[in-house]
Amino acid sequence: MAQAKQEHQHDHAASAGMCPHYEAAMELLARRWTGLILTSLMRTPARFSEISTAVDGISDRMLSQRLVELEEIGMVERKVDVKQRPVLVEYASTQMAHELSPVFDALQNWAEKWMPGGSDA
Protein backbone atom coordinates (compact mmCIF):
# COMPACT_ATOMS: atom_id res chain seq x y z
CA MET A 1 0.00 0.00 0.00
CA ALA A 2 2.82 2.38 0.89
CA GLN A 3 4.38 1.56 -2.44
CA ALA A 4 1.17 2.22 -4.34
CA LYS A 5 0.80 5.55 -2.57
CA GLN A 6 4.30 6.54 -3.49
CA GLU A 7 3.84 5.59 -7.13
CA HIS A 8 0.65 7.57 -7.49
CA GLN A 9 1.91 10.60 -5.59
CA HIS A 10 -1.58 11.74 -4.63
CA ASP A 11 -2.81 11.96 -8.21
CA HIS A 12 -6.29 10.61 -8.37
CA ALA A 13 -5.50 8.47 -11.36
CA ALA A 14 -2.34 7.06 -12.78
CA SER A 15 -2.25 6.21 -16.44
CA ALA A 16 -2.00 2.52 -15.66
CA GLY A 17 -4.63 2.43 -12.93
CA MET A 18 -5.96 4.37 -10.00
CA CYS A 19 -4.93 4.95 -6.42
CA PRO A 20 -6.57 2.07 -4.54
CA HIS A 21 -7.75 4.35 -1.71
CA TYR A 22 -9.46 6.62 -4.19
CA GLU A 23 -10.98 3.68 -6.06
CA ALA A 24 -12.43 2.33 -2.84
CA ALA A 25 -13.91 5.71 -1.95
CA MET A 26 -15.44 6.12 -5.37
CA GLU A 27 -16.91 2.63 -5.22
CA LEU A 28 -18.47 3.52 -1.91
CA LEU A 29 -20.16 6.62 -3.34
CA ALA A 30 -21.20 4.64 -6.40
CA ARG A 31 -23.53 2.50 -4.34
CA ARG A 32 -26.90 3.93 -5.14
CA TRP A 33 -28.40 6.11 -2.36
CA THR A 34 -25.29 6.00 -0.20
CA GLY A 35 -24.34 9.61 -0.86
CA LEU A 36 -27.84 10.90 -0.25
CA ILE A 37 -28.26 8.93 2.98
CA LEU A 38 -24.96 10.29 4.28
CA THR A 39 -25.88 13.80 3.21
CA SER A 40 -29.09 13.55 5.16
CA LEU A 41 -27.44 12.16 8.31
CA MET A 42 -24.62 14.69 8.23
CA ARG A 43 -27.15 17.39 8.93
CA THR A 44 -28.84 15.70 11.82
CA PRO A 45 -29.27 12.28 13.43
CA ALA A 46 -32.58 10.82 12.36
CA ARG A 47 -34.95 7.91 12.75
CA PHE A 48 -35.43 5.43 9.96
CA SER A 49 -38.69 7.02 8.83
CA GLU A 50 -37.12 10.47 8.75
CA ILE A 51 -34.25 9.31 6.56
CA SER A 52 -36.75 7.58 4.32
CA THR A 53 -38.61 10.87 3.88
CA ALA A 54 -35.44 12.87 3.26
CA VAL A 55 -34.10 10.47 0.63
CA ASP A 56 -36.84 10.62 -1.94
CA GLY A 57 -37.60 7.38 -3.74
CA ILE A 58 -35.64 4.90 -1.61
CA SER A 59 -37.41 1.72 -0.52
CA ASP A 60 -37.39 0.66 3.12
CA ARG A 61 -35.58 -2.49 2.21
CA MET A 62 -32.81 -0.64 0.39
CA LEU A 63 -32.47 1.95 3.14
CA SER A 64 -32.18 -0.81 5.69
CA GLN A 65 -29.46 -2.52 3.66
CA ARG A 66 -27.49 0.68 3.14
CA LEU A 67 -27.66 1.59 6.84
CA VAL A 68 -26.23 -1.81 7.77
CA GLU A 69 -23.43 -1.37 5.23
CA LEU A 70 -22.62 2.13 6.46
CA GLU A 71 -22.59 0.92 10.06
CA GLU A 72 -20.15 -1.84 9.11
CA ILE A 73 -17.87 0.61 7.32
CA GLY A 74 -18.01 2.90 10.34
CA MET A 75 -19.79 5.86 8.77
CA VAL A 76 -23.09 5.52 10.58
CA GLU A 77 -23.81 4.83 14.23
CA ARG A 78 -27.07 3.30 15.41
CA LYS A 79 -28.18 4.76 18.73
CA VAL A 80 -30.84 3.14 20.84
CA ASP A 81 -32.47 5.00 23.70
CA VAL A 82 -34.22 2.36 25.81
CA LYS A 83 -35.46 4.90 28.33
CA GLN A 84 -38.00 6.14 25.84
CA ARG A 85 -41.35 4.45 25.18
CA PRO A 86 -41.40 3.23 22.50
CA VAL A 87 -37.65 2.69 22.34
CA LEU A 88 -36.05 5.39 20.20
CA VAL A 89 -33.69 4.23 17.46
CA GLU A 90 -31.70 6.89 15.69
CA TYR A 91 -28.93 6.87 13.13
CA ALA A 92 -26.08 9.35 13.26
CA SER A 93 -23.13 10.04 11.02
CA THR A 94 -19.67 9.44 12.47
CA GLN A 95 -16.54 11.58 12.18
CA MET A 96 -15.53 9.49 9.17
CA ALA A 97 -18.74 10.53 7.43
CA HIS A 98 -18.54 14.15 8.57
CA GLU A 99 -15.17 14.53 6.95
CA LEU A 100 -16.82 13.93 3.59
CA SER A 101 -18.32 17.43 3.90
CA PRO A 102 -15.77 19.05 1.59
CA VAL A 103 -16.66 16.48 -1.07
CA PHE A 104 -20.37 17.08 -0.72
CA ASP A 105 -19.98 20.86 -0.55
CA ALA A 106 -17.94 20.83 -3.75
CA LEU A 107 -20.55 18.63 -5.41
CA GLN A 108 -23.28 21.05 -4.36
CA ASN A 109 -21.40 23.93 -5.97
CA TRP A 110 -20.89 21.97 -9.15
CA ALA A 111 -24.51 20.82 -9.23
CA GLU A 112 -25.86 24.35 -8.98
CA LYS A 113 -23.90 25.32 -12.05
CA TRP A 114 -24.19 22.20 -14.16
CA MET A 115 -27.33 20.33 -13.13
CA PRO A 116 -30.03 22.95 -13.71
CA GLY A 117 -32.58 20.42 -14.89
CA GLY A 118 -32.62 18.36 -11.73
CA SER A 119 -33.45 14.69 -12.10
CA ASP A 120 -33.33 14.41 -15.88
CA ALA A 121 -29.52 14.26 -15.96
Place this chain on the structure above:
Amino acid sequence: MAQAKQEHQHDHAASAGMCPHYEAAMELLARRWTGLILTSLMRTPARFSEISTAVDGISDRMLSQRLVELEEIGMVERKVDVKQRPVLVEYASTQMAHELSPVFDALQNWAEKWMPGGSDA
Protein backbone atom coordinates in the same frame (compact mmCIF):
# COMPACT_ATOMS: atom_id res chain seq x y z
CA MET B 1 -36.82 25.05 -9.67
CA ALA B 2 -36.11 28.59 -8.45
CA GLN B 3 -38.53 27.98 -5.64
CA ALA B 4 -36.84 24.76 -4.60
CA LYS B 5 -33.48 26.49 -4.62
CA GLN B 6 -34.76 29.26 -2.42
CA GLU B 7 -36.29 26.86 0.07
CA HIS B 8 -33.12 24.86 0.44
CA GLN B 9 -30.82 27.86 0.61
CA HIS B 10 -27.84 25.95 -0.76
CA ASP B 11 -27.87 23.38 1.99
CA HIS B 12 -27.17 20.01 0.54
CA ALA B 13 -30.12 18.46 2.27
CA ALA B 14 -33.24 19.82 3.81
CA SER B 15 -35.00 17.79 6.44
CA ALA B 16 -37.91 17.20 4.10
CA GLY B 17 -35.89 16.37 0.99
CA MET B 18 -32.82 17.34 -0.93
CA CYS B 19 -31.87 20.05 -3.37
CA PRO B 20 -32.82 18.62 -6.78
CA HIS B 21 -29.58 19.80 -8.38
CA TYR B 22 -27.56 18.03 -5.74
CA GLU B 23 -29.69 14.90 -5.99
CA ALA B 24 -29.12 14.78 -9.74
CA ALA B 25 -25.37 15.19 -9.32
CA MET B 26 -25.22 12.46 -6.70
CA GLU B 27 -27.25 10.13 -8.89
CA LEU B 28 -24.79 10.74 -11.68
CA LEU B 29 -21.81 9.77 -9.50
CA ALA B 30 -23.75 6.80 -8.18
CA ARG B 31 -23.70 5.13 -11.57
CA ARG B 32 -21.04 2.52 -11.19
CA TRP B 33 -17.70 3.38 -12.91
CA THR B 34 -18.78 6.89 -13.88
CA GLY B 35 -16.53 8.60 -11.34
CA LEU B 36 -13.52 6.51 -12.23
CA ILE B 37 -13.99 7.01 -15.97
CA LEU B 38 -14.21 10.77 -15.48
CA THR B 39 -11.20 10.73 -13.18
CA SER B 40 -9.19 8.98 -15.85
CA LEU B 41 -10.28 11.32 -18.66
CA MET B 42 -9.70 14.44 -16.57
CA ARG B 43 -6.02 13.66 -16.58
CA THR B 44 -5.68 13.09 -20.29
CA PRO B 45 -7.77 12.31 -23.37
CA ALA B 46 -7.57 8.62 -24.13
CA ARG B 47 -8.59 5.88 -26.50
CA PHE B 48 -11.16 3.30 -25.49
CA SER B 49 -8.52 0.68 -24.73
CA GLU B 50 -6.55 3.11 -22.59
CA ILE B 51 -9.58 3.99 -20.48
CA SER B 52 -10.34 0.31 -20.15
CA THR B 53 -6.85 -0.26 -18.76
CA ALA B 54 -7.03 2.70 -16.39
CA VAL B 55 -10.41 1.72 -14.97
CA ASP B 56 -9.61 -1.66 -13.52
CA GLY B 57 -12.35 -4.26 -13.77
CA ILE B 58 -14.75 -2.53 -16.15
CA SER B 59 -16.11 -4.56 -19.07
CA ASP B 60 -15.94 -3.17 -22.60
CA ARG B 61 -19.70 -3.23 -22.83
CA MET B 62 -20.13 -1.22 -19.63
CA LEU B 63 -17.42 1.25 -20.60
CA SER B 64 -19.09 1.75 -23.95
CA GLN B 65 -22.45 2.40 -22.30
CA ARG B 66 -21.01 4.85 -19.78
CA LEU B 67 -19.15 6.78 -22.48
CA VAL B 68 -22.36 7.19 -24.48
CA GLU B 69 -24.16 8.41 -21.35
CA LEU B 70 -21.39 10.85 -20.48
CA GLU B 71 -21.38 12.17 -24.04
CA GLU B 72 -25.13 12.74 -23.87
CA ILE B 73 -24.82 14.59 -20.57
CA GLY B 74 -22.04 16.70 -22.05
CA MET B 75 -19.19 15.55 -19.86
CA VAL B 76 -17.23 13.62 -22.45
CA GLU B 77 -16.39 14.51 -26.02
CA ARG B 78 -15.62 11.91 -28.66
CA LYS B 79 -12.92 13.09 -31.03
CA VAL B 80 -12.27 11.39 -34.34
CA ASP B 81 -9.12 12.07 -36.32
CA VAL B 82 -9.78 10.73 -39.82
CA LYS B 83 -6.36 11.80 -41.06
CA GLN B 84 -4.76 9.00 -39.11
CA ARG B 85 -4.58 5.41 -40.33
CA PRO B 86 -6.31 3.66 -38.69
CA VAL B 87 -8.73 6.43 -37.73
CA LEU B 88 -7.95 7.65 -34.22
CA VAL B 89 -10.88 7.86 -31.82
CA GLU B 90 -10.25 9.55 -28.51
CA TYR B 91 -12.42 10.56 -25.61
CA ALA B 92 -11.84 13.79 -23.72
CA SER B 93 -13.44 15.37 -20.69
CA THR B 94 -15.28 18.65 -21.20
CA GLN B 95 -15.25 21.79 -19.07
CA MET B 96 -18.32 20.45 -17.26
CA ALA B 97 -16.31 17.40 -16.24
CA HIS B 98 -13.16 19.36 -15.42
CA GLU B 99 -15.05 21.43 -12.92
CA LEU B 100 -15.64 18.29 -10.86
CA SER B 101 -11.95 18.46 -9.91
CA PRO B 102 -12.60 19.99 -6.47
CA VAL B 103 -14.99 17.11 -5.73
CA PHE B 104 -12.49 14.48 -6.79
CA ASP B 105 -9.59 16.18 -5.04
CA ALA B 106 -11.57 16.33 -1.80
CA LEU B 107 -12.48 12.67 -2.20
CA GLN B 108 -8.81 11.78 -2.71
CA ASN B 109 -7.90 13.54 0.54
CA TRP B 110 -10.67 11.78 2.40
CA ALA B 111 -9.77 8.41 0.89
CA GLU B 112 -6.15 8.65 1.98
CA LYS B 113 -7.23 9.14 5.56
CA TRP B 114 -10.21 6.82 5.77
CA MET B 115 -9.82 4.10 3.15
CA PRO B 116 -6.49 2.54 4.13
CA GLY B 117 -7.55 -0.96 3.17
CA GLY B 118 -8.29 -0.22 -0.45
CA SER B 119 -10.93 -2.37 -2.11
CA ASP B 120 -12.30 -4.13 0.96
CA ALA B 121 -14.28 -1.10 2.09
